[in-house]
Amino acid sequence: MTERQVIQEILNSEAILYSFENVDEDSKEYTLLLKRQDQDVRPVEELNDEIKKYFESANFDYKEQLNPDGDADIRLVIKRV
Numbered sequence: 001m002t003e004r005q006v007i008q009e010i011l012n013s014e015a016i017l018y019s020f021e022n023v024d025e026d027s028k029e030y031t032l033l034l035k036r037q038d039q040d041v042r043p044v045e046e047l048n049d050e051i052k053k054y055f056e057s058a059n060f061d062y063k064e065q066l067n068p069d070g071d072a073d074i075r076l077v078i079k080r081v
Helices: 003-013 044-057
Strands: 017-024 029-035 060-066 074-080
Touching: 003 029, 003 044, 044 060, 044 074
Parallel strands: none
Antiparallel strands: 017 029, 029 074, 060 074
16 A cells, blocks of 8 residues: 555545645655534544554654644644654
């Protein structure tokens, strides 16, 4: 599975809206903007903890920014190690 496929599978399993803000296939680093769906009442911190667990178990470095400027709930920079 490619990094992009792993990312999509993790985020789809969490039922969260996401978009790729920046993709660097050569260094395998991805910046994503994540947004809860309207019916999702989980606190951003709880959602972040859930997502972080999955990415770390898939061997990704994980750097998050909660409630960044703009329309996202989480801005996420991940890189495959």
